[in-house]
Amino acid sequence: MKVLLLSLVLLASGLPVRADGSFLRYLQVTAGQGEPESEFILGLAYRDGWDGKLKPGTTAAKWHELAGELNDLRPALVLGLLQRENDRVGRDVAKSLAYLNEAATHGDNYARVLLAEMLLEGDGVPADWRRGMAWMQKSAAAGFAPAQFRLGVIYLVGDKSTPKNEIEALAWFIVAAESGSKTAGEYRDERTQQLGRDAARLAIKRSRALRAKS
Numbered sequence: 001m002k003v004l005l006l007s008l009v010l011l012a013s014g015l016p017v018r019a020d021g022s023f024l025r026y027l028q029v030t031a032g033q034g035e036p037e038s039e040f041i042l043g044l045a046y047r048d049g050w051d052g053k054l055k056p057g058t059t060a061a062k063w064h065e066l067a068g069e070l071n072d073l074r075p076a077l078v079l080g081l082l083q084r085e086n087d088r089v090g091r092d093v094a095k096s097l098a099y100l101n102e103a104a105t106h107g108d109n110y111a112r113v114l115l116a117e118m119l120l121e122g123d124g125v126p127a128d129w130r131r132g133m134a135w136m137q138k139s140a141a142a143g144f145a146p147a148q149f150r151l152g153v154i155y156l157v158g159d160k161s162t163p164k165n166e167i168e169a170l171a172w173f174i175v176a177a178e179s180g181s182k183t184a185g186e187y188r189d190e191r192t193q194q195l196g197r198d199a200a201r202l203a204i205k206r207s208r209a210l211r212a213k214s
Contacts, residue, residue, distance in 0.1 A: 023085045024045075027042050031102075036103045039099045040099070040111040041078055042096075044100075045060070046092045047096040052083050052088070054079055063114065069146050069149070069184075109147065116135035133161075143179055148176035148181070149183060155168040168206065171203045173185075173187045173188040173191060178207075
């Protein structure tokens with residue numbers, strides 16, 4: 001990823017960035033060129049505003065949490081650069097959604113998951129289960145473990161629009177664990193023990209079908 005590479009270079013070199021070449025400016029330029037990760041980071045920044053601190057409950061904090069499932073260091077690198085450059089972004093929900101939509105459309109799986117969660121929960125946007133599930137499923141089909149894990153949770157809990165299905169839930173936990181999610185592995189083991197051997201066999205068979213579609 002372009003942003004990750006830039007982050008590593010800047011942090012490793014310790015060289016200051018010129019005032020006319022700040023990290024925020026780099027994000028704006030590359031987002032305008034269709035760079036998915038830059039679009040995503042700007043979408044996060046505009047979602048809650050950025051004043052140099054990672055605040056609990058913000059979408060930036062959620063990104064940090066999602067990345068933690070995969071030992072992805074990008075949030076620490078990127079947010080560290082924004083802080084280092086003393087960049088500030090005012091809250092603009094409309095601009096945030098536009099950037100997140102662009103990033104999701106261009107293939108950024110973090111954007112797909114966070115956008116899906118916003119739509120499923122009606123978090124700052126009108127709730128739209130169909131669109132939310134569509135983004136989550138698209139990210140899961142791309143092999144993105146956090147999306148696969150969240151589908152497992154959705155089927156585990158169930159609601160009016162998504163009937164509870166413990167076999168489907170366990171199947172997604174198996175797939176997500178195989179894709180690298182530590183949290184999914186814990187859920188897989190716990191649910192396997194609770195559901196028993198026969199249910200586990202069905203879930204394993206289903207997980208293979210899901211994996212084949214990815």
